[in-house]
Amino acid sequence: MKETAAQFEIPGQFAEAIPYGSGHIHATYLLRFEDSTQSARYILQRINTQVFQNPEALMDNVSRVCTHLRQSLERERVRDPERRHLRLVKTTEGRTHWVGPEAGHWRCFHFLEGTRSLDQVDTEHQAHETARAFGSFAARLADLEGPPLSVTIPDFHNLELRYAALEAAIRSDSHGRAKSLAAEINQTAGWHERLTSAIHAEGAADLPIRIVHNDCKINNVLLDAETGEGLCAIDLDTVMGGTVLADFGELMRTSSSRSAEDEAGVAEMAIELDLVRGVARGYLTDMAARLTPQEGNALPLAGSLMAFENAVRFLTDHLSGDVYFRIQREAQNLDRARAQLRRVELLDANRDAIRKIIESAQLEFQPPNGP
Numbered sequence: 001m002k003e004t005a006a007q008f009e010i011p012g013q014f015a016e017a018i019p020y021g022s023g024h025i026h027a028t029y030l031l032r033f034e035d036s037t038q039s040a041r042y043i044l045q046r047i048n049t050q051v052f053q054n055p056e057a058l059m060d061n062v063s064r065v066c067t068h069l070r071q072s073l074e075r076e077r078v079r080d081p082e083r084r085h086l087r088l089v090k091t092t093e094g095r096t097h098w099v100g101p102e103a104g105h106w107r108c109f110h111f112l113e114g115t116r117s118l119d120q121v122d123t124e125h126q127a128h129e130t131a132r133a134f135g136s137f138a139a140r141l142a143d144l145e146g147p148p149l150s151v152t153i154p155d156f157h158n159l160e161l162r163y164a165a166l167e168a169a170i171r172s173d174s175h176g177r178a179k180s181l182a183a184e185i186n187q188t189a190g191w192h193e194r195l196t197s198a199i200h201a202e203g204a205a206d207l208p209i210r211i212v213h214n215d216c217k218i219n220n221v222l223l224d225a226e227t228g229e230g231l232c233a234i235d236l237d238t239v240m241g242g243t244v245l246a247d248f249g250e251l252m253r254t255s256s257s258r259s260a261e262d263e264a265g266v267a268e269m270a271i272e273l274d275l276v277r278g279v280a281r282g283y284l285t286d287m288a289a290r291l292t293p294q295e296g297n298a299l300p301l302a303g304s305l306m307a308f309e310n311a312v313r314f315l316t317d318h319l320s321g322d323v324y325f326r327i328q329r330e331a332q333n334l335d336r337a338r339a340q341l342r343r344v345e346l347l348d349a350n351r352d353a354i355r356k357i358i359e360s361a362q363l364e365f366q367p368p369n370g371p
């Protein structure tokens with residue numbers, strides 16, 4: 001790790017590198033450097049190139065997004081700009097990342113001090129600040145100049161392809177797990193049918209493409225450790241063209257329930273309307289004025305769709321022998337899938353209440369003459 005860290009333009013001496021965070025994709029390390037008077041921390045990541053097969057294009061996107069956010073924050077003289085966007089540390093050769101032995105692609109960010117990320121939400125304020133940070137992020141990127149961002153994962157939120165991948169995993173049943181999963185597989189098929197009709201009924205099939213984050217889960221935002229203010233959207237690898245459903249839906253999926261993503265006690269799981277209000281008001285603070293009426297109408301469905309998409313992906317990965325999402329224990333992807341199926345059910349059952357909350361947040365944040 002010391003040799004890898006030495007490839008980056010970091011002053012002082014290497015002190016330590018320890019595994020960090022609970023992301024499912026990259027290998028992340030907290031790096032500490034020190035000199036005689038002070039010590040500074042960094043995030044060092046080995047990019048998962050199974051998942052991101054074009055790391056050059058990926059890092060070009062990330063670097064453009066970081067630069068644009070910095071310029072936007074500086075132009076508006078926002079307080080504390082350094083903690084409101086990710087900052088890459090360049091390599092000693094002035095590059096965005098370093099390609100090491102065995103084609104390991106490494107990158108380094110300044111550690112945002114005095115912040116924390118949560119794996120699950122507890123208060124309405126946390127839900128609000130998480131969603132507000134992601135809404136502000138999307139609003140700032142609306143005027144990104146230059147060519148479109150590269151597609152870092154093709155068809156990332158293509159539900160039909162995700163579902164087809166599940167069906168293929170069931171057919172090949174490479175780890176002999178399908179037989180014991182008949183209940184989950186049937187449930188998934190049922191939701192696939194219902195949600196496919198809902199997408200058409202709610203006009204959610206052909207929403208405008210805008211730059212979105214595409215992975216707005218709760219632990220991809222850094223909150224101020226003391227005040228809880230939502231400071232910085234992180235994990236920028238999937239920032240590219242997409243629909244508002246991906247971002248708003250992922251926020252609803254991860255921040256509308258006081259339970260873990262892999263919660264085993266699904267019977268007690270609940271959707272809490274105070275958290276739903278936090279998400280809706282937070283996200284719409286900066287985005288209400290930008291959304292078309294068609295996008296606004298589709299928002300109440302977004303949480304069910306993203307919970308379903310994640311259920312399908314976790315179940316596929318469990319059937320395939322856990323090759324995509326990192327796990328800390330046996331059958332964790334199955335627990336994740338079951339918990340997401342329960343969220344689909346709860347979000348769907350609460351759709352009318354969720355719609356009312358969203359409509360009231362839209363009124364609160366829309367300019368008087370509409371978007």
Ligand code: ADP
Nearest residue numbers: 021023024025026043109110111112117219235
């Ligand atoms: P993954 O794609 O594997 O989820 P992330 O980029 O989300 O990787 O990073 C994993 C975790 O590391 C985050 O959830 C967050 O807790 C922490 N983290 C990442 N970047 C920073 C940073 N610049 N400052 C502080 N913490 C960070």
Ligand code: GN1
Nearest residue numbers: 022023024025215217220235238310
């Ligand atoms: C992954 O990278 P991370 O842990 O923030 C995944 C998301 C899933 C999420 C489920 C690139 O997010 O799409 O929704 O796990 N990221 C990628 O927790 O596949």
Ligand code: MG
Nearest residue numbers: 023219220235
């Ligand atoms: Mg992450």
